[in-house]
Amino acid sequence: MTTTTGPAAVIDKTMAADPARARRWGWWAVVEHLVLRMRRYIATLLITGIGSPFLYLLGLGAGLGVLVDEGEGVGGVPYLTFVAPALVLASVMQTSVQENVLGTFGGFKWFNMFPAMRLTPVTPAQMAVGVQVGALIRVLPLLGFYLIAVVAFGIADPLRALALVPVGVLLSLAVGFLVMGWVSTQEHDRGQLSFVERFGVVPLTLFSGTYFPLDTLPGYLQPIGWVSPLWHAVELGRAAMYGHRPGIDLAAVHIGYLALLAAAGAWLSVRHFRRRLDE
Amino acid sequence: MISARSLTKRFGDFTAVDGIDFDIAPGESFGFLGPNGAGKSTTMRMIAATSTRTDGDLTVLGLDTNHHGPEIRAQLGIVPQGDLLDEELRVIDNLTVYGRYFGLPRAYVRRRAEDLLDFAQLREKRLSRVEGLSGGMKRRLTIARGLINNPRIMLLDEPTTGLDPQARHILWDRLFRLKEEGTTLVVTTHFMDEAEQLCDRLVVIDRGRIVTEGSPSSLIRRYSTREVLEVRFGSSRNEEAARTTAGIGDRQEVLPDRILIYADDGENALQAVLDRGLEPVTSLVRRSSLEDVFLRLTGRSLIE
Numbered sequence: 001m002t003t004t005t006g007p008a009a010v011i012d013k014t015m016a017a018d019p020a021r022a023r024r025w026g027w028w029a030v031v032e033h034l035v036l037r038m039r040r041y042i043a044t045l046l047i048t049g050i051g052s053p054f055l056y057l058l059g060l061g062a063g064l065g066v067l068v069d070e071g072e073g074v075g076g077v078p079y080l081t082f083v084a085p086a087l088v089l090a091s092v093m094q095t096s097v098q099e100n101v102l103g104t105f106g107g108f109k110w111f112n113m114f115p116a117m118r119l120t121p122v123t124p125a126q127m128a129v130g131v132q133v134g135a136l137i138r139v140l141p142l143l144g145f146y147l148i149a150v151v152a153f154g155i156a157d158p159l160r161a162l163a164l165v166p167v168g169v170l171l172s173l174a175v176g177f178l179v180m181g182w183v184s185t186q187e188h189d190r191g192q193l194s195f196v197e198r199f200g201v202v203p204l205t206l207f208s209g210t211y212f213p214l215d216t217l218p219g220y221l222q223p224i225g226w227v228s229p230l231w232h233a234v235e236l237g238r239a240a241m242y243g244h245r246p247g248i249d250l251a252a253v254h255i256g257y258l259a260l261l262a263a264a265g266a267w268l269s270v271r272h273f274r275r276r277l278d279e
Numbered sequence: 280m281i282s283a284r285s286l287t288k289r290f291g292d293f294t295a296v297d298g299i300d301f302d303i304a305p306g307e308s309f310g311f312l313g314p315n316g317a318g319k320s321t322t323m324r325m326i327a328a329t330s331t332r333t334d335g336d337l338t339v340l341g342l343d344t345n346h347h348g349p350e351i352r353a354q355l356g357i358v359p360q361g362d363l364l365d366e367e368l369r370v371i372d373n374l375t376v377y378g379r380y381f382g383l384p385r386a387y388v389r390r391r392a393e394d395l396l397d398f399a400q401l402r403e404k405r406l407s408r409v410e411g412l413s414g415g416m417k418r419r420l421t422i423a424r425g426l427i428n429n430p431r432i433m434l435l436d437e438p439t440t441g442l443d444p445q446a447r448h449i450l451w452d453r454l455f456r457l458k459e460e461g462t463t464l465v466v467t468t469h470f471m472d473e474a475e476q477l478c479d480r481l482v483v484i485d486r487g488r489i490v491t492e493g494s495p496s497s498l499i500r501r502y503s504t505r506e507v508l509e510v511r512f513g514s515s516r517n518e519e520a521a522r523t524t525a526g527i528g529d530r531q532e533v534l535p536d537r538i539l540i541y542a543d544d545g546e547n548a549l550q551a552v553l554d555r556g557l558e559p560v561t562s563l564v565r566r567s568s569l570e571d572v573f574l575r576l577t578g579r580s581l582i583e
Contacts, residue, residue: 009460010398010426012391017428019353021382029379036372037365112363118329119357120380120428121349279321279330 022121029122030130033113034103035137049142053149056087061153064211074213077242084155085237086210088146088164089171092139093230096172097201099135100179101193105186107131114277124273128266132176139172140165156241163240171233174258177265178229184272204228209235232257280305280432280463281326285335288321295321297487298335305431308464310478312471312569318487319467320360323436326465327357340431353381356430360437362421366410370401373409374424381428391427398453399423415446422453432463439473451476471569483573490576495569502575503567504529506545510552510559511537520557527551532574541571 022029038045061080068079075082107113107127114127147161155161179196186192207217207224208231214222225231232254238244239251281303288296296318303309311319324330325337328348337344339351364373371392378388396402399419404412409420418438425433438454439447454477458464468474474481475495483490483498491498508528512520514536521533528542542548545564552559 010395010457011429011460011462012394013429015383015387015391015429017353017381017383017430019350019382022353022380023349023382025382026380029376029382032379033365033376036368036376040367111365111367112361113365115359115361116363116365116377117380119327119352119355119359119363119425120377121353121382122380123349277329279324 017121019121023123026120026122026126027129027133030117030127031133031137034131034134037111038134038138045138045141049138050145052091053088053142053146056091057084057149057153057155060087075244077244080153081155081242082238083211084146084150084153085164085241086208086234088143088150089168089230089233089237090205090208090210091142091146092168092171093175093204093233094197094201095139095142096135096176097179097196099138100131100176101183101196103131103134104180104183105189105193108184108276109189114273118277124277125270128177128180128269128273131180132173135176136169136172139168143168160241164237167233167236167240170255170258170262171229174229174233174261174265177262177269179265181265181268181272184269184276204230229258229261280307281309281337281339281465283322283335283337286322286325286332286337287334288318288325288330289333294487296325299482299484299487299489301482301489301492303463303465305463306461308458308466308477308479310474310481311465311467311484312469312474312478312481312573313467313484314469317484319469319484320436322484323434323465323467327355327434328352353428354431356422356425356428356433358418358421358425358433358435358438360440362417364409364417364421364424367408369406369408370404370412370420371396371406373420374427377424378427383428388427395423395426398426398456400449413446415442415449418442418446418450419453422450426457430462432465433457435464435466437467437469439468439470447473471573474569481569483569483576485577491572498569498572499567501572503571504541505543505567506541506548507565507567507571508540508542508545508548508552509537509561509563509565510540510549510557511561512557512559520559523555523557524552527555530575539571539574541567 057080060083065079068074073079073082117127143165147164150156150161151158183193207221208228209225210230214225214231236251236254239248283299283301285298285300286296287294287298311322313319321330325332325344326339328339328344328351331345340354342351344351374392374395375388378391379385396405399422401416401420404416409417412420439450442450454464464477466477478495480494482492493501517533517538521531521538524531524538524540528540528548530541532539540548549562549564
């Protein structure tokens with residue numbers, strides 16, 4: 001007797017989706033998707049990630065630094081020591097902004113990521129968190145390369161330099177969620193997306209005590225620094241790297257402010273994602 | 280499996296779905312048939328728990344769609360109208376990435392994606408970027424993606440719109456296999472042939488309301504005759520000719536481009552037309568279809 005077997009069944013009844021697991025780990029599945037997308041331009045990421053720390057530190061240290069240090073440095077430390085944490089964190093902010101502008105807008109409009117995820121157990125909150133963790137996956141290597149450069153140039157001792165990592169993470173979350181909260185309301189790209197970079201990142205970098213202490217600015221410009229997440233992060237970074245005052249005394253305020261921005265941005269983002277994905 | 284009572288969706292002043300009732304049983308192939316804008320896709324999105332209903336009740340697998348979205352979607356395979364593939368990723372990656380959203384283990388998702396490539400007949404395209412695929416291939420990939428979580432219910436929104444006839448037949452063949460296995464299929468379509476091919480039972484939906492319900496053959500029996508004679512006299516002469524053909528067959532519809540004569544025996548009806556001295560430019564006897572049912576119920580053609 002012969003038996004004929006048809007093609008294997010399409011539906012595998014031995015394995016069903018696991019909603020409980022998806023509820024816990026949905027955000028991580030979002031990260032996996034983003035990392036897979038990053039693999040397509042990994043070479044560019046690595047070249048800019050490794051190249052820019054060395055170029056910036058070398059350029060500012062060997063050029064501007066020499067000029068400034070002919071005086072007595074800044075606040076009692078050499079210019080390169082003063083500027084290094086700010087450069088690292090400005091870079092973190094820029095990367096987080098890029099990832100969030102492109103990831104959020106693109107996820108809705110260009111590569112269908114969020115609308116497709118919407119068909120699965122993944123929730124809008126998990127999507128928002130996933131994109132932030134995805135941004136951190138770009139931010140962390142960047143921080144790593146900067147730290148290597150900082151140590152290589154003899155700017156700070158490795159342990160103190162390492163303290164920049166949590167500061168960078170907090171800054172990335174604060175800026176990232178805020179940008180996401182706004183971009184997620186944008187339905188069409190009419191050039192306004194580049195405003196974040198031009199009228200957000202650039203002025204904040206210039207007026208957040210990055211290249212010079214905030215108090216050298218005229219009084220009426222200083223409030224820009226006080227509301228800027230970058231300034232709060234830089235104050236923390238300088239406190240960590242060389243015990244800068246009053247950064248170290250106000251650490252709780254700086255951390256609290258950044259955490260508050262992150263929480264407000266997260267709340268807005270999730271709200272907008274929910275609204276936009278409910279058809 | 281799916282049960283709706285007075286299901287309603289309003290967008291501001293516009294009522295897209297206007298208090299509809301239906302029940303879909305396990306293993307059934309159920310269709311929503313209607314013209315564009317009838318409310319089919321909105322109903323589908325409410326079943327998928329991606330659109331919050333305004334009023335009424337809707338449960339899928341015993342769960343309320345307004346409160347258990349993730350739990351419901353974990354057991355659904357959704358094929359949306361616009362595919363929603365990540366076109367910059369490779370074919371295989373689109374499957375694995377999606378599988379992970381359902382909380383399935385990585386090794387399992389990889390194995391399952393390979394099986395589904397065969398099912399979707401996309402083995403050779405495994406490592407191609409999606410953007411280079413044809414419309415039919417993208418559609419098959421979307422169906423394969425929808426199957427990755429071994430869903431109990433498959434929701435297909437206009438599965439073959441925009442595909443050429445050959446691609447449609449390949450797709451129907453794949454869906455037929457799913458149906459044979461006992462997967463519950465819910466399909467929206469504005470194609471009569473598709474509804475007749477795929478659906479055990481369907482509702483005809485127009486302007487957010489259910490107009491009628493039944494199996495394709497029972498609807499044809501109820502609202503049409505066995506055969507239809509289509510005669511054309513040239514667009515300017517159809518109206519005039521219709522005055523002479525009056526009384527032939529059970530019923531007639533005069534359309535701008537042709538006259539439809541509903542009769543159990545189409546050849547007999549044609550003979551009667553000729554006997555009255557009329558000479559149609561073309562004539563065609565065909566079996567009744569759901570198109571005729573729709574025309575009868577709404578007075579309008581499905582694809583306007």
